[in-house]
Amino acid sequence: MTKTKRKRLIYNLITFSVVIAAYLILQHMIDAKTITRSLKGQLVPICAWIVMAVSLNLVIGFSGELSLGHAGFMSVGAYTGAVVSGWLLNAFQMENTVLRLVLAIVAGGILAGIAGVVIGIPVLRLRGDYLAIVTLAFGEIIRNLVNVLYIGTSEGHLNFSFLHKNLPESAVILVDGAKGAVKIKPISTFTVGFVLILITLIIVLNLVNSRAGRAIQATRDNRIAAESMGVSVTKYKMMAFVTAAVLAGMAGALYGLNSSTVVPTQFTFNQSINVLVFVVLGGLGNVLGSVISAAFLTVLPEVLREFADYRMLVYAIVLILVMIFTNNPAIRSLVNRLISPVKALLRGRQPSALQGGDKA
Amino acid sequence: MSEVRRHRSDTRMVPVPSYSIVPERDVNAIPVLETRHLGIEFGGLKAVDDFNLTIGPTEIAGLIGPNGAGKTTVFNLLTKVYEPTSGAVLFRGKDLHGMSIVQASRLGIARTFQNIRLFDRMTVEENVRIGLHNQIRYDMFSGILRLPRYWGQEKKQHEKAMELLSIFGMQDLADETAGSLPYGVQRRLEIVRALATDPKLLLLDEPAAGMNPRETEELMENIAGIRDRFQIAILLIEHDMSLVMGVCEGICVLNFGRVIAKGTADEIQANPDVIEAYLGKKRTEQNGREEEKA
Numbered sequence: 279m280t281k282t283k284r285k286r287l288i289y290n291l292i293t294f295s296v297v298i299a300a301y302l303i304l305q306h307m308i309d310a311k312t313i314t315r316s317l318k319g320q321l322v323p324i325c326a327w328i329v330m331a332v333s334l335n336l337v338i339g340f341s342g343e344l345s346l347g348h349a350g351f352m353s354v355g356a357y358t359g360a361v362v363s364g365w366l367l368n369a370f371q372m373e374n375t376v377l378r379l380v381l382a383i384v385a386g387g388i389l390a391g392i393a394g395v396v397i398g399i400p401v402l403r404l405r406g407d408y409l410a411i412v413t414l415a416f417g418e419i420i421r422n423l424v425n426v427l428y429i430g431t432s433e434g435h436l437n438f439s440f441l442h443k444n445l446p447e448s449a450v451i452l453v454d455g456a457k458g459a460v461k462i463k464p465i466s467t468f469t470v471g472f473v474l475i476l477i478t479l480i481i482v483l484n485l486v487n488s489r490a491g492r493a494i495q496a497t498r499d500n501r502i503a504a505e506s507m508g509v510s511v512t513k514y515k516m517m518a519f520v521t522a523a524v525l526a527g528m529a530g531a532l533y534g535l536n537s538s539t540v541v542p543t544q545f546t547f548n549q550s551i552n553v554l555v556f557v558v559l560g561g562l563g564n565v566l567g568s569v570i571s572a573a574f575l576t577v578l579p580e581v582l583r584e585f586a587d588y589r590m591l592v593y594a595i596v597l598i599l600v601m602i603f604t605n606n607p608a609i610r611s612l613v614n615r616l617i618s619p620v621k622a623l624l625r626g627r628q629p630s631a632l633q634g635g636d637k638a
Numbered sequence: 639m640s641e642v643r644r645h646r647s648d649t650r651m652v653p654v655p656s657y658s659i660v661p662e663r664d665v666n667a668i669p670v671l672e673t674r675h676l677g678i679e680f681g682g683l684k685a686v687d688d689f690n691l692t693i694g695p696t697e698i699a700g701l702i703g704p705n706g707a708g709k710t711t712v713f714n715l716l717t718k719v720y721e722p723t724s725g726a727v728l729f730r731g732k733d734l735h736g737m738s739i740v741q742a743s744r745l746g747i748a749r750t751f752q753n754i755r756l757f758d759r760m761t762v763e764e765n766v767r768i769g770l771h772n773q774i775r776y777d778m779f780s781g782i783l784r785l786p787r788y789w790g791q792e793k794k795q796h797e798k799a800m801e802l803l804s805i806f807g808m809q810d811l812a813d814e815t816a817g818s819l820p821y822g823v824q825r826r827l828e829i830v831r832a833l834a835t836d837p838k839l840l841l842l843d844e845p846a847a848g849m850n851p852r853e854t855e856e857l858m859e860n861i862a863g864i865r866d867r868f869q870i871a872i873l874l875i876e877h878d879m880s881l882v883m884g885v886c887e888g889i890c891v892l893n894f895g896r897v898i899a900k901g902t903a904d905e906i907q908a909n910p911d912v913i914e915a916y917l918g919k920k921r922t923e924q925n926g927r928e929e930e931k932a
Contacts, residue, residue, distance in 0.1 A: 279815040280763070280796075280813055282761050282763065282764075282812075282813045311816060317780065344665075355743055480782070481782055484782045484783075484784060485778070485781060485782055487781075488776075488778070488780075488781025488782070488788065489767075489771065489775065489776055489781060489791070489792075489795075490777075490778040490781055491781065492764055492768055492771075493768065493771055495757065495759070495760055495764075496757045496760070496768045498759075499756075499757035499758050499760060500755045500756070500757055500758075501753065502719065502739070502751075502755060502756035502932055503756070503757065504718060504757070504768065505738070505739040505740050505743070506739055506743055506748070506749055506832075507743060507748075507768050507769050507771060507831065507832075507834075507835055508740055508743035508744050508771055508772045508835055509740070509768060509771050510740050511740075517778060556797065563759075
């Protein structure tokens with residue numbers, strides 16, 4: 279095994295162990311009833327945001343394209359999930375919640391993936407920052423579309439109407455325009471969310487360490503060189519973008535089916551930027567970083583609730599401080615200087631005066 | 639040089655200038671590259687004009703000329719970074735008109751870049767593996783699901799990458815990040831990466847730039863070795879005349895986008911037009927008077 283391979287394997291193992299350990303601890307806390315109510319309510323959203331962050335990292339960190347409409351795909355997934363779940367329940371009396379949830383998540387992923395293909399085909403052929411602009415617009419368009427979308431189910435069929443509420447009398451309303459997806463039976467569970475995270479990690483980590491994933495990273499590092507090596511840049515940018523869209527759609531379905539309503543205003547530009555913050559804070563191309571920062575930054579606003587009105591202000595300050603501490607070269611070198619004697623000691627050697635950097 | 643003249647004039651669509659620079663052993667073979675009246679204009683500026691060149695399938699050819707002569711533009715035309723505004727590029731008898739960079743690469747044209755373009759954040763081995771992208775393949779799902787095909791092809795890629803890296807003795811650097819390598823090593827890695835695409839024609843853009851004389855000499859041996867081992871044609875742009883004169887069988891001199899001379903190293907060194915292009919006009923009494931008039 280080569281050194282790189284071993285390094286990657288260890289990184290992947292750490293990533294998976296962190297997620298699995300966190301799940302086991304939280305599950306134990308739920309069983310022992312020592313978990314706080316607010317944290318328990320946050321568990322499924324945390325899972326959804328982790329999937330969002332990891333999938334967006336695939337686009338931004340690995341394929342090097344800026345996507346500003348990731349919440350749009352989440353919204354597609356959330357609505358699809360709500361509709362599919364409601365339809366299965368009303369038309370087929372499917373009572374098995376786990377099966378319904380899984381089917382809703384799959385449907386959410388497929389529809390978001392289709393949306394990803396539709397956006398990606400024209401935009402990813404272009405060079406430059408077009409993707410950022412178009413995905414930004416996409417997020418807004420989706421929000422406005424679902425605002426005037428009415429979906430009901432009657433006699434086993436789905437009824438759609440657009441702009442005006444024009445559904446049969448007998449129909450059970452699933453999506454009610456600006457009121458959003460209504461009367462959802464919350465069926466999302468922490469365990470399904472955890473499994474979705476695992477699936478996401480397997481897909482993303484295995485993809486980036488394969489032929490296709492290397493091609494994706496090559497298009498990021500140098501487009502012309504990648505093309506000169508016979509790598510079809512559009513194809514691989516598309517692959518990353520659509521995979522991320524599918525995962526975001528799945529996260530959306532999970533998120534949507536966690537509450538009784540989904541409203542269009544839940545998936546605004548601000549949410550897209552929030553996910554972007556998770557990714558940037560966790561580090562571009564760093565999957566474990568995305569997982570941790572998504573979990574941390576989803577919990578943080580709740581923890582800061584006691585600051586009441588100053589909550590978001592403190593949130594911003596914490597964010598800035600973390601950025602400074604993780605990226606400032608002066609602080610980094612200071613930290614390195616502090617830990618280098620420890621490192622040398624661990625390696626079984628005396629720290630030399632030069633390494634310590636104390637020489638005046 | 640007359641005996642080196644190309645035969646197969648029957649297949650020629652347009653007459654090729656007086657003589658070409660194909661070495662004798664390649665005369666009877668189909669040329670790997672043939673350009674006919676190739677030219678490109680950028681908003682009225684003719685960067686390359688009426689560029690005719692024929693390269694034999696195992697030839698090492700050089701493209702030289704003063705700065706701004708249009709050498710790299712020729713490379714960009716051959717690799718389809720630019721679409722020519724006039725003329726044609728024939729690669730192994732096939733017209734490259736309308737093809738993309740990717741298609742040209744898949745046909746067998748590989749290149750290195752004047753300003754190094756490695757995949758900086760990837761390792762040395764991964765850079766070479768990108769070169770093997772179309773040689774040793776498996777689909778995305780085998781990769782994600784880690785199917786048996788993934789393991790088999792990954793192993794093949796690793797072995798092939800190591801074999802190619804051994805040309806320059808770079809196996810030990812396989813795990814290094816490409817962007818952190820010294821300049822000369824990066825240049826060599828670019829050559830390895832280009833070779834991984836299994837090319838028929840290798841274009842080297844200033845391979846010796848930034849190398850010391852000893853490294854340049856080594857590189858010369860490597861270039862000849864690569865040709866012998868892979869039986870491919872190599873066209874190189876270089877300012878280091880010791881390398882060009884030492885390794886190139888045919889040399890083409892470009893100035894202001896036009897070919898001013900073609901021939902062997904000795905012929906080029908004796909050519910008055912070339913000397914003029916590099917050193918300026920010799921001020922004789924006659925043209926001195928002409929210049930005053932102009």
